[in-house]
Amino acid sequence: MKKPSPDARQGGCLFEDLELPGLKLVTPRKFGDERGFFCETHNEKTWANAGLNFDFVQDNHSLSRDVGTVRGLHFQTAPFAQDKLVRVISGRILDVAVDLRRSSPTFGRHVVVELSKENWRQLFIPIGFAHGFVTLEPDTEVIYKVTNFYSPQHDCGLAWDDPDIGIAWPAAAESAVLSDKDRKWPRLRDLTEVFA
Numbered sequence: 001m002k003k004p005s006p007d008a009r010q011g012g013c014l015f016e017d018l019e020l021p022g023l024k025l026v027t028p029r030k031f032g033d034e035r036g037f038f039c040e041t042h043n044e045k046t047w048a049n050a051g052l053n054f055d056f057v058q059d060n061h062s063l064s065r066d067v068g069t070v071r072g073l074h075f076q077t078a079p080f081a082q083d084k085l086v087r088v089i090s091g092r093i094l095d096v097a098v099d100l101r102r103s104s105p106t107f108g109r110h111v112v113v114e115l116s117k118e119n120w121r122q123l124f125i126p127i128g129f130a131h132g133f134v135t136l137e138p139d140t141e142v143i144y145k146v147t148n149f150y151s152p153q154h155d156c157g158l159a160w161d162d163p164d165i166g167i168a169w170p171a172a173a174e175s176a177v178l179s180d181k182d183r184k185w186p187r188l189r190d191l192t193e194v195f196a
C-alpha cells in the first residue's frame with residue numbers, strides 16, 4: 001500500500017490510495033465511549049474535500065452464513081456501471097477488486113484487502129473493476145453503497161478462480177459456497193464486456 005499523503009485525513013476520515021489507481025481504502029473515525037461508539041460511515045462533504053465526488057443511490061446488505069462463501073466477481077456494464085463502497089458490520093472478508101479497464105496499465109491485476117467489523121475499513125471500488133469477496137467468519141454481513149441502480153440486464157461477472165487473474169484465495173475458499181450464477185462466469189480472456 002502507498003504511504004498516505006499528509007492531507008489524506010479529512011474530517012477524521014483516512015483515505016489511502018491502493019496500488020491500482022482509483023481504489024481507495026477509507027477508514028472513518030470511530031468515537032468510542034461507555035455506551036459503545038458513534039461513527040459517520042459516509043459523509044459527502046468529507047469525501048468532496050478529499051476530491052471524491054460520487055452520488056451513491058442504493059445501499060445493499062448481504063449476509064453470508066458459511067465461512068468460505070464466495071460472491072463475485074461482479075460488475076454492471078454501462079449505462080448501469082457502479083462505483084462501490086464496501087464495508088463489513090459483522091464478521092470478516094477478503095475483498096477483491098480486479099481492474100477491467102482495457103486502457104489501464106494495470107488491466108487484469110487485482111487487489112485483496114481484509115475488511116472486518118474490527119478494522120472498520122471500507123474499500124472504495126470505482127467503475128471499471130470487478131468486485132468479489134470470500135467470507136472468513138460465519139454470519140458475515142457486508143454493507144455497500146453503489147452509484148447506480150441494480151439492473152439484472154447489465155449484471156456481468158468474471159470467474160472468481162480464473163488462473164490468469166491468480167487471486168490467492170484462502171483455504172476457506174477451497175470448497176467455496178457459490179451461487180449457481182457465480183459458477184458460470186467466463187475467464188478474463190473470454191470476457192467481451194470490459195471497460196474502456
Ligand SMILES: Cc1cn([C@H]2C[C@H](O)[C@@H](COP(=O)(O)OP(=O)(O)O[C@H]3O[C@@H](C)C(=O)[C@@H](O)[C@H]3O)O2)c(=O)[nH]c1=O
Nearest residue numbers: 060062071072073074075084131132133149150179181
Ligand atoms: C445485486 C442485487 C441483487 N438483487 C437480487 C437479485 C437476486 O434475486 C438476489 C441475489 O443477487 P446476487 O446473487 O446477484 O447477489 P450477490 O451475489 O451478493 O451480488 C453482489 O455481489 C457483490 C460481490 C457485488 O459486488 C454486488 O454488486 C452484487 O453483485 O438479490 C437485487 O434485487 N438488487 C441488487 O442490487
